Amino acid sequence: xxxxxxxxxxxxxxxxxxxxxxxxxxxxxxxxxxxxxxxxxxxxxxxxxxxxxxxxxxxxxxxxxxxxxxxxxxxxxxxxxxxxxxxxxxxxxxx
Numbered sequence: 690x691x692x693x694x695x696x697x698x699x700x701x702x703x704x705x706x707x708x709x710x711x712x713x714x715x716x717x718x719x720x721x722x723x724x725x726x727x728x729x730x731x732x733x734x735x736x737x738x739x740x741x742x743x744x745x746x747x748x749x750x751x752x753x754x755x756x757x758x759x760x761x762x763x764x765x766x767x768x769x770x771x772x773x774x775x776x777x778x779x780x781x782x783x784x
Contacts, residue, residue, distance in 0.1 A: 716777050720745070723772045727765065731758065745769065745781045755783045 706712040717740045724747070725732045736748040745766075749755040758765065762781050770776050 713777070716773050716775050720769055720773045720777050723769060727768050727772060728758075740778060743777070743779045745778045747781060747783050749783050758783055 703712075706715065721738050721740060724735065724738045724745075728735075731749065731754060734749050734751040734754050736750055738745065738747050740746070747758075749758065758781075762783075766778055766781055769778060769781075
C-alpha cells in the first residue's frame, strides 16, 4: 500500500532548489535577463551585464547614458530587485 502525501509542485520545486543551492543562481539569471525589460532604452548601448559579489556590473558604450544611469543607481537597484522578487543585488556599477 502506498502512502500518499499530496504536495504542490511549486513547493516541491522550491524545496529542491533550496536543497541543491540553485535558488540564488536562478534569481541572478532572472535579474540579468530583466535588465532589458527595466531599461529598454539602454539596451542598444549595453554591451554586457553580469553579477559579481551582489553587485550588478553593466558595460555601457555611451558616456552620456552611463552618467545618467549612474545618478539613478539606487532607483534601478530597487526596480531590478522588485522585478525578481528578492534582494539579489546591493549596488550597480557602470563601466
